Amino acid sequence: MKRCNLLLLISILLILAPASAVYAEREDIRYQAELDYPPYKYIHNGYLAGFDIDLTEMIFEKKDYLLDFSTGSWEYAYEKLIQGEIETTGLMVVSEERSQDVLFSQPVLGSFISVYARESFRDKVTLGNMGKYKIGVGKQQYAETILNSKAGVKEYIEYPTVPEALEALQSGAIDLLFENQEVVDYLIVERGLTGKIVRRISDLYPRDVAYGISKSSPELVPYINARLEHLKRSGAFEDLYQQYFFVHSEAYNTMIRNRIISGAVIIFCLLVFGVVAVRMYIKHLRRAIHSEQQFLGDVIEHSGILIWAVNTDSRITRFNKYAETLTGLRERDVLGESLGSLQPLKPNAEQLRKLLERAVLQDYAGNVELRLPDNHPNARYFSIRTTLIKGLDDQSADIYVLVGMDVDERKQNELKLQSSYEELEATYEELAATEVELQDQLDKLRVSERRFHLASEGSGAYMWELDWETGLYKLSDRWYEVMGHTEEEINSFEGGVLSIIHPDDQESSRNARQQHLTGITPIYETEYRMRTRDNGYVWFEVRGKAIVDPRDNILLFIGSLIDISKRKQVEFKLNNSYQELEATYEQLTATQQELVGQYDVLLENQKNIHRLAYVDSLSNLPNRLSLLETMENYLQRPEGKAALLFVDTDNFKYINDTLGHKSGDILIRKASERLQSVVSGNELLSRLGGDEFVIFIKDITDRESVLNLADTILGAFRQSFLIGESNLYVSVSIGISFYPEDGESTEEILKNADVAMYRAKEEGKGTYVLYDKSMHTAFNERMNIEKHLRGALGNQEFELHYQPQVDIRSGMISGFEALIRWNNPVLGFVSPLSFIKVAEDSRLIIDIGEWVLREACLFMKQVNERMLYPYKISVNISIIQMLQEDFTEMVLDSLAVSGLVPSLLELEITESVFMKSFGSIVSKLEFLKSQGIRIALDDFGTGYSSLGYLQQLPISTLKMDKTFIDSLSEKDYSQAFVQTIIQLGHNMGLEVVAEGVEDSGQLAFLKESGCDKVQGYLVSKPLPESGVNVLLAQRKQYGFPDM
Template structure:
């Protein structure tokens, strides 16, 4: 009684769940598959599967099409296709004869034929010697036509299926097998015949493989073609192909080769483009250098500094106009002569020659002050500096340069400002450091431009030029950098450079400019401040000269700008004027760097293509190819031991169906992260596709460590996974195989771990199982049942029996429960306990359940018409049926076709249905109940959560499980428990039915307790249809 009170308290706390959304209508696609044609169509773990089945489900989108699968012998299937009774048979070889009967999609891939024999056959087999052997082929396969038309063989043995033909070869019934290469290769690995059956001739008679479509459904062909193209582009097709054939498809291999060739071509084009660009840049640079050389020649001739250059043997190579003015010598008199040969030198002029002579002997001076011309009232102080301009290579001649900078104004300002000796010393050190920096840069730049730029910019000058006709200013690039402007900004101003002169200096600047242009002064000289782009001012000493054309018309106005800001503050600093050439060199270096980056990009693209081929894009884990390569490489090493875990998430399909594929993808990624955190450092984790993961552990000497890791994985998945706002609990099932104990090849180790994983699922999920050879026996028995179960529908091997339900007070029969029976001509009578589970796992329960529903409704309608009384018929419904989108339509259609009243139909649902997918099932049942159909909760009390959902369920009847009725006689609490269930049901307005009633004492107790109906052997065993008539007549 205490237990009953707790149960009743739980019921009080229950809440209602919202109904699920209805499903949209979809177009039916009738697909019939040929039996036993792996890896395209075959049965595995109770399911119709294979490359063809998986590809078809990917092609036909669920929201648009509902695929109704069936199976049959090839001849029957092909006949149904040509007659239009089915829409497609999936993939098949394209032949000229078949093109006359049906339609084909674009080819999916090519198939080949091989000739196989037992290893014991040592003969050399050729196409010309085939007639000497007993040959087998699959019945009605295209290979039989090829054997006749291509090989000229008319005598051969046909077998119903390719696996049976292979079995005949192994048993020695035939010498050779002439069949599809992909199918036989798969069967050899699957059946462990590697080494026992070998190829004699391979890659014969390539033929296109495409989807065969009935001529009555031509609209499917363009749809299939479009979906195939999309799957191939997305990579989904390639992933599926590798999963079944362990290699790349021909289309993918061609695409990869095309990408590599395309990448190489692009790389070569980029390289060629780079070379052409560099050449064009060099030509443009030469033109620029030539233009700037002319510009700098003008500047050197007209700038206010002495420029005197000699070669290594002391011969004069340059003597500018300002040098002529200050020394009294003419350039024509001194060019080409040695310093020792120069005439009439005296005073400071001879000292200039001596300084140059010392420079030739590597004795350089810096900032030697001389006053020129000597004894002249117009004499000015010059700062003399000698230096060496080295050649770029051994072929360029070195030049020794003397530069005399006019520092007369500086000397006067120094005297006026009475700068201290310490400040002068600091300035001298700065000038020395600047000279060192200039000498380091000279080595990297071209000789010609170095000579010109060092001559001018060694003094800290910026060059400017004004085209008088266009008003276009051209200034040194360094000036633009210092001032912050661009050439376009300067020339876009109304007065060009004059626009940024300080307002206080405008008058003096204009006066000096007009004085020179009017011929009053030979040189344009002035000082003024210029505004930078960030609004601060820099002092410049400006010199220049106007240049006229032969017609005495003003053409150019050019000169130099010297930053004298430090001089204005009491010191002069020589500016570094050679950075423009360095910028040019850096541009060349940048171009080279760009080519290097493009080459690196090409290498990166190759790495990305390798990653696409060997990594899973969703989980970022190694894919099947990476796993197979790692296993093959390890198995080639002698003496190694390894372990493999096949990890599969439980109920992943339900999550995908209810929450959507996006949530499914999130679950896969989070499951990958959780597994990786456990496996990292212990083994290789890879994803095969879907929700399947594999852990490959090398050097697995300690089995206990492997099992400990499996325990850790299962414990980790007992924690919830957060997806959106929902906490999901997902368990995993693990199959474990060991190398070399459980197989010597990659395929065997993988297959055996897969078998063990499915055994773990059968044992209740959320556990691990170690592979054992005995599993193959149980697996094969299950496959044997499934094979015959698929043909049972077509062969009418099923029959319904009916067990009556009786009113407990009157004893009158009120209805029947429909129970399926299978009497196989091969297996004999098969218990429902054996084949119902197989039917659910293979999803055959969808078609079997629909047949049961229609047959039961039709039979009960005939009972009503014959007896004139209304009896209720109860039909058991599987969760697989209930989850189908068209379940409601099938139920209503069954009632409409049979004419049975909805109130006479009762659907029996087990409480496990609500535990697995509550929201997606309740809305359907509520709709059916609203149409008058009764819902019964079968086996009530055996589940662990049914009470917490009871008030939310749209049920009409509670059926107590037989286990409670059996325990009435020997367990004292059972009577109280049964009475509690009856009271509970009545309080909720439900009918209560007791199952498994077998004796009068049970019946009497149930009658006293208020039970409504009973069902069991005491009333009647399940009887065939004719037995129902006999029961009703009595």
């Protein structure tokens, strides 16, 4: 009845209260809670009172909100809060179950549960045995949940309110009371039960108490948090807390007493320390001032600077030793004297006096150059300045000072520089004229070189050159092709080219060479045989000339080689014929042999032309033209059956990028030889170009033999290639098409095998795939994605989303992982799983990755400055980016542009990156780590790493792949594997992060296992920049349960 009267009174007052224009825009806040829960909420003299009620009125300012108080049972009020019928129930204990139904403000205070008994109750009570006694608890209160779930007591007596439960304990209806410590302590004092009702177990199950807020009003959370911070800073919260809890809270009284005692002791210690420190500082200042005065005196006397000072009466107050030397005056003679009384003076001293007299009249000189002493053989240049030094106070007089700095060395350098500049101008004019003449000669030389090149090409001659200083030879590329040698091989021989001259020709060659170099012959001319790589010999006619400088020192030895093997053969044959035939047939035989020789040359030229047209020069395999002609001829046959294997080496670009193009050419040749070793006579092996090979098989009878050949090729490439000093393991991907099933034209068969080969690469490389018509859809999609991807960065189609990472121990967000999103006007939203691989294959990932890194650093810098907290940012890095020479510079430039601290950046690398290019990448990562940047090993456990590799990696973090987290609740071995990864990471001093955490069971297991951080949809999905700002503004602390 009392409650009804109170509500009626409040309603009448609200109706009669005049409306205010100031509060016309206020919003209503519906507040409902149970009563009889002191000191939080209760009726006092017919009015709502309590810590909760007063604090709520202080939080919701009247200019912003209008509070609408109502009361009811706790379960009824809580249900209305869930349904959104009220905005808040005031203060309530925070729990994980309630967090699923409602929102909470920041913690307001802490709450504990205690076990109470009558003073006459003498049994020893523990958490383990209290279930055997009659125990009471408030109905539907948080204490009941704890008693049931945590304490494990299933049989107990419920009371509608805590005061009723206390009365039951006092009357002996129950033995023990299990309830909120603050509420029961308040009731004990208020009802005079101190000493009659006592605690048996205290400070159990600590929990935060915060404002419970309906999920329909999330805007109240930041408002309440801000008001709480303001009230705590202003002291209003502390005053209110003392009003309700000071008398009833023994812990609070103890804390206040300790705080006063500690403050008094600290103040006393500070006073003692301050007195001692001030005395010591005064002594230090006195010694420093004395030392400084002595030092300044020494500087003035011995620094090589002229100093002449007078006061406002023009009387001399300072005249240092350097001034004495330059003027001939003595300080002891002139101190206290007036400037006008110094008569007579030397010319140089007179000049200085005039400058000081002008300074006294406020006419100051600045950088006047004088040569002192005047007309003296050792005179030096000085820069003279006059200035005023104001007195520090009324008792200190102003001083006019003349200071002279010795600038003789600088002046002499200026004079020399002026002279050098004039000489340089004359030289420049001569060089300009010479440059015009040299340019004209260079143009003529270029024309001459072009004509010479055309002439040498047309003559079939090979050019050679010997650098006389280094002893290195250079020859025409066609010579190396003919002879089979390489430039490196020739220069590795002792004597270079001379070492492959036929032994019988060595003497004549040496004599001809010596005669020319000593000036006997103007031209070096001779003929000799040279050994090919396969130990054959080729005859050459050799001509050359030494190039010397003006002092006759040889610079170069250059010339030409002409293949005269055919001529030598003809000469040899003619010589034999001459001895065998009669003189009457001599002319006829010679003519016949000549015709035969010409015919042989013609045949050889035809073979060379055919070889250039149909054979690949690098691999010595049939080329594309040869393949296409063979296929065209075969496909014209009726009833023919054939197969085509499109073979492409995997990761060839990585080898070119890391070892160089020369190593790539060696790999192509060795791969050609390995393929030749497994094909038979009925199978045409050709090189299509780059690292692509094609095997065309005619007249196949079944598909099994074709597949067996593909398996044989894959097996052959499991053996390593020796390239220089490196053993490289290179796999191949094979696409297979059949004629006529997969196409009726050469173009169709080749294209479809190419499509199948790309599918083999997508399936993991090192395998073969048979062409299927459905592959065209995926192939076309890939080509379409690449086409749109090329313009995506310039069209600003990319956006970054950020997924938070939460520290399990604190429940606070510690950083974010940057994830790229692509929204194309034609394709719509494209998954990263679809376009990242395309970006890597097309090398577009280089520019895209740089953009991602730069934008992520810039955004996180802005977030940290706004939130005043050092959040970290994780960015995924591709192997294509790391293989770039300027990768480390790009990373450091992004940090410099953004201003982000290096320790707040974490680069995420996958295991497969390290396995493919471990040696070339690890040094770059070590350098970046030395700059403070963190390195994370992403998707750990899904790649190919070993502990040996793991120990060598400069990483800071292990990130467990989502696949292990997904199976935690289903597979015991997944739990054991996750625990092993966490223990391994901690033993190596690494931080362990779990990805893809989506339910509380996974989180509980990870927390119990000691995982450091988590990310996943349980925390938050990836958010755009605006979503990150909203999330951080809430300053949310994730209430992870204790395990």
